[in-house]
Structure formats: structure tokens, C-alpha cells
Amino acid sequence: MDYRQNINMLHDAKVEMNQKKLDANGVILRTVNDKGEIETRYHGTDLSEGKPTYFYDIDDHGFIYWEEPVPFTPWYPTYGNKAVGPVEIGRNFRNWLEVHPTIIHPASALACGWIGFIPFNIGWPDEEYPHELKPLQQKYNIIYSGIGGMNHLGPDVQIGLQLGWGGLLNKIRYYRMVNAPASQDFYQGEEDTVLGIQTFIRRHVEYARELAAKETDPELKQNYLEIADINEWLIDNPPRTFREAVQFINHFQTFDCMYNSGGGMGQLDRWLQPFFKKDKEAGILTDEQAIWYMASLFYNETHYSQIGGEAPDGTDLTCDMSYIILEAMHALKIPCNVALRVHENMDRKLLRRAVEILFEDGTGVDYSCAKGLNEGYIRNGYPMEIARMRAKVGCNWTALPGVEYCLQDVSRLCMVKPFTIALDEMMELPEEEYSLEKLWELYSHHLGISVQTMKEGHDVHARKHGKYKPEIVLNLFCHGTIERGLDCCDGGVDLYNFTQDGVGMPTVADSFAAIEQRVVNEKRLTWKELKHVLDTNYEGAEDIRLMLKNINRYGSGGSLGDKWAVKIRDLYVDLVKGSPLPNTKYNVIPGMFSHGIVEALGRRVPATPNGRKNGEGIAHNIDPDPGFIRNGQAAPTAKAVAVAMCQPGWGNSAPLQIELDTALAHNAGGIEAVENLIMTHNEMGGTLININILSREKLLEAHADPSRHPDLVVRVTGYSAFFCSLSPVYRQQVVDRILAES
Secondary structure (H helix, E strand, O other), X not given: OOXXXXXXXXXXXXXXXXXXXXXXXXXXXXXXXXXXXXXXXXXXXXXXXXXXEEOOXXXXXXXXXXXXXXXXXXXXXXXXXXXXXHHHHHHHHHHHHOOOOOOOOOOOOOOOOOOOOOOOOEOOOHHHOOHHHHHXXXXXXXXXXXXXXXOOOOOOOHHHHHHHHHHHHHHHHHHHHHHOOOOOHHHHHHHXXXXXXXXXXXXXXXXXXXXXXXXXXXXXXXXXXXXXXXXHHHOXXXXXXXXXXXXXXXXXHHHHHHOOOOOEEEEHHHHHHHHHHHHHHHXXXXXXHHHHHHHHHHHHOOOEEEXXXXXXXXXXXXXXXXXXXXXXXXXXXXOOOEEEEEOOOOOHHHHHHHHHHHHHHOOOOEEEEHHHHHHHHHHHOOOHHHHHHOEEOOOOOEEOOXXXXXXXXXXXXXXXXXXXXXXXXXXXXXXXXXXXXXXXXXXXXXXXXXXXXXXXXXXXXXXXXXXXXXXXXXHHHOOOHHHHOOOOOOOOOOEEEEEEEEEOHHHHHHHHHHHHHHHHHOOOOOHHHHHHHHHOOOOOOHHHHHHHHOOOOOOOOOOHHHHHHHHXXXXXXXXXXXXXXXXXXXXXXXXXXXXXXXXXXXXXXXXOOOOOOOOOOOOOOOOOOOOOOOOHHHHXXXXXXXXXXXXXXOOOOOOEEEEEEHHXXXXXXXXXXXHHHHHHHXXXXXXXXXXXXXXXXXXXXXXXXXXXXXXXXXXXXXXXXEHHHOOHHHHHHHHHHHHHHO
8 A cells, every 4th residue: 555645645635625614614514403404503704704704713623524414403401502511411422423424534544534513502501600700801801711611631541542442431330330429420421422432433333344345446445444343343442553542542532622622632652652662563564554544643633742752750752653753744744733842851863853844844843842841830849750741732731641630721811901901090190190110000900800800710610610511521531530420620630720821911011111211211202192192093193103112122132121021920920829719729820822812802902002003913922023123033033032031930831933934944054053942942941832934935925815825834823724724814923923033
């Protein structure tokens, strides 16, 4: 079999499928409701031009475009419009898996695809939501509170690799009998989920045999028969071979993503290394086969996983599978969310190969920096051995596999709105009280209220979420959940570290710096004149706007902006770490990460003194704004230094995002220079690096007409995506950075 040809076919199929989804204006799934009517669900639609235009500014999920109706009727016995609690959710999920279409791509080594997220509503009863927090959430622009957030913890998929689906079912039934809880709801929901999964796999066995019976090509026929045999074994049994292990993981990520957009996985290379080594020694597996199997896995869905890194004792984890995974990504050339864990004693050959692929493909892995993450995490009271076990399993975040509930990457605290509120409040005081000190005092006060509002929301989530919206898939892959009969949010695991991600710090830093330089020191403007141009959105005052913008900005080195950035970082970290959640007393870890929501947050923020106009986006992550330094060629290094300097420092990340023009990257030292940048940022305490090395001309062409480059892949902000799938707003963020830095 020509494995590389199969991988090329998967690449082409992915691009074609992506275009179908875009052309269809976002049809994910059509279902038949209880009235016999066909319902269409959309995801990520933009109605700004009066018609649905499909963009998805999130992970490039691998769901298959599916036009046929699926005979499924949701079961909502209690609330009529949603499934609430493990029994209702488990039964609906089981029913859905029993009718979900069977999908096997002829070029894939694996069975099963998925056609979209679950077609039934789940959630909290409305009366249980903390509506009393909404006024403060609205005032402080908290539009991502994390309340009701799903999936953002790290599973331990090794539990499933050791037990198989049949073993997981036996485990549920055993602890249900031993614990004999008064309420059987938790176990009933988990049992229904596994039974649905087994039916789903069994139906794919039958489908693979049907395809084999019709197939005349002997290689395709054999592939279908092998897929059938593998999946038949996996209905009840744990995997024995490398291909079976990859198929099991493919099942896991299918069900996890289908259930409310799960996406975290873990240390993929180390999980698969024993299977790989055993089959290689037995002579039943080649490297080319292994690359094809991994490409088939990434084609179906690209969960967040990690390669490399450190064992608890600090030894390097690089293995054969680390390289196989890199080569599978390189061969397939579609969005893929794999991170390389960088540490001082890592195998530099693995880093070199990752950077070579980055130069060849324009994108690749992102780089999770061990030093800053580990040294920060131990400040929470954990030993270094535990810190090293954390794996990158999300856009910006790491987690301990199966033992830590952290709800990362779903709460965004807008750090800019408290600033504008503080400025408005100060300007209502007598003029003699106007001062930087007073503004800082008021900003500290309002940022504190915002942080506390977020904590109160997390506290409610911790107390209620497991009861109403359980992690019905990930509970299977945690240590303690099944044994205790408790959801992982509700005492089922041992460690609880909630997180808060601040957004917009550079906007606030440059605003304070502009006031200090132009109003206080140089007296180019009075406080009232500043307030007037802000209130009028710089109308007729472009010269003043540029004067405020062109100050010694954050990132330029030894600047007023740098001084304020550190001061704001310290304030934010102190507020987050100053107290646990109010009732549960769970620990809270500060991070600074925006995803791409800087435009959404900016829409409700008035003009700011850094030259930003009303409604424009706020700063991305803690990266200095594009154009922060006059010599654009020095921007990557200066940016890396600034981001390392302003890390929150407690084990949550604040990523560095770099876009380099291809020609500039080669001229500035090429592969070696990028390697050095990565290792230096790690040594300085950075936590995560996302890099694109792209042709400026190609990127601009794709931005003007995405159809010209339908398979252009970029790393957006911790996740990987087809550039053509992004909305114009998200595409512009990438374009702005490469124009400013090249």
C-alpha cells in the first residue's frame, strides 16, 4: 500500500470538506425534531452582511459535512428544552450514538468520523444560574465568565488504553455496586455513555464489513477487513497493537469532541511508544505505516497533545513516537494541535526537526516552555515532580492528567474596562484631585471588583456544575471519579486549581504610559483635554491620537510602557492570588491569554489613551501591539523579552505570538536563530510560543481572496486552523502582526 498517497488523499479530502462547510454557510447537522421537522444547526456564523457567512474562529474541528437528516429525537423529561443532569444527558448521548452515521474514509487506517456536536441541548436550570452576578459582569465587560464551561481539564487516556471500553463499563458497574449510592444518577449516566459508545463502534464494524464485501480493489478490501477486526476487538477489550491503540484514541477524541467540543488529550508520544516498540520488534509495523496511522488520527480530529517534555525525575521523554508524530503532521499538512515541550535538557534533534518543518510548512507545533510553567506551578505548593507531569492539553494551558480540575481557557477578564471606568470616575472628582496616583487607586479598586466577580462565578460553578452538566466523557478518564461516584468538578479528582486569564494588559499599560508622558511629564494635554478627545473618539483630533500612540510603548525596552506593564501584572496577580474562591476555597491561578476575542471584548470598551478608538480590539495576549517598535525587524526579539518579563508566574501561561516573513526568517539567521529564540524564551521564564513563518505576499493574497490558498494553515493563537476558515477580523490579526514585524 502507498501510505504517502493515502495521506495525500486525506489532505485533499480535508480541504474539500472544509470548503463544503464554508459553502454551506455553516451547516453542521440536520436533525428531525419531535414534530417531524428538519432542524439545521449553525456554528460560528457571521450575520453582519445580512446573510449567514460561515467562519469558525475556533479550533479546526474535524466534523464531516452531512446533508441527510438523522432520525433522532431529544429526550427532555424535566425542563422541556434541555437535558439536565447525568441521567438525561447520558441517555440522550447514548441514543445519539446509536443513530449517528457510520463513516470510514477509504484512505484512512481508522474507522469513524463525526458529523457535528451533540444535537441536543444540555445545561443548568435557569434558576440555578447566578443571575445576581450579571450586573457586575456587564459593567466590567465579563462576557466569558467560565460559568458552565466544559471540557477544559486534562484526561488520562492511559486509563482507557489499559481497560478498554468493556473494562470501563465493568469499572462503572463494580463501583456502582460497591458504593451503592442513594442516587444512582451518576453511574447511570456514565453507563449509558459507554453502552452508546460500544454500539457506535459495533455499527462501524458492520459498516466496514459491508464496504469490504463491495470492494474490488484488494488493498482497500483488506484495509476495510482490518478496520472491522480491530474495532470488533475494541468493543470490549483494551488495545493490543499500535494500530488498535491509535484507533482507541480516535474513538476517544471523537466522543470527547462530539460532547460539547472537548479537545484535551495529553502526552501522546509516551502513550503510544510501548505499542510502537512492541510491534516494531515483532516485525508487524514500519515507520511509514505508523505515520499513516497517526495522519489518519489527525485527519479525524486534532485534539491538543504534547510530545517531548520531562519525566518526574527530569529525564527527557523524547522517543521514537515523538518523531513519528512530527512526520505525520508534516505529511498531512492540515491544522494540527500538537505542542513540543521545551526544556533545558531536551533532545535538541527533536527541536531542530520541529523548526525545520516550521520553515518548510509555515506552521507546525507550538512550543510549551517547561521552565516558566514548572517553576510557576510549584509556587502553588506542589513539588517539581508533579509540575513536570503537567502536559499541554489546550490552546494555552497545561494540566495534570486525570487528577486536576482546572477549568482553564474559558474565563476572560477584560483588564481594560476597569481602566475606562476608573478614568471616568476620577474625572467626576474636583480637578485638584486629578493625578496618576488617583487613577491608579481607582483602577486597582475596579480591577479588584472584576477579579472577585469572576471568583464568585467560579465558586458557583464548582458547587453546581457536576450536578447539572457533568463531564460525562472525561469522567471515564479521571482517577477517582468512577471510584467515588462523583463528577470531576464535584470532588471526583484530587486537585482543584481554577484559572483566570486577564486580557488587554498592554492596552492599559500603554494608556497609563501615554498619560504619564504626554499629560503629566510633558503637559502637552490637560486631563480635561484628554477626556474630551476620548469622549469624542478622537474626532478631528488625529494629531492628538498619534501623539498619544507614539510614546515609549510597552515592549520597546526600558520604556514607560514596560514600567506600567510590570506594575499592572503585579496588581492583577496579587488580586487573583490574594484569596481563593470564596466558599469552596479552591486555589486560583492567574494567566494572561486572549484567544482571539480581542475584537469582541473591544466592542464594549470606549476609546483609550493609547490611541485606540472606541470599539476597536484590545491587545492580544500580553504581546505588545503591532508597531510597538520602530525597527520592525527587531520586533520578534523585543516582543519575546517583553512577554517573558510580564509572565504571571504561577504556572498558567501568557503566550508569545510571532509571525515572520519567510525571507526575513532566512536572512535573520534561519533555523538556528529560531531555535535560539525558543530556547532563550524558555530560559527567561516564558510559557508558550506560537510561531508562523509565512510568505507575506501569499498571506496578503489569501486575506484578499481566501479561495486562492484554501490549504494555507496558520497557528492562530494556540490553535491551528485553515486561514480561509477564519473570519476577516481574525485573519486581520495575523496580517497586522506579520506586516508590523516584517
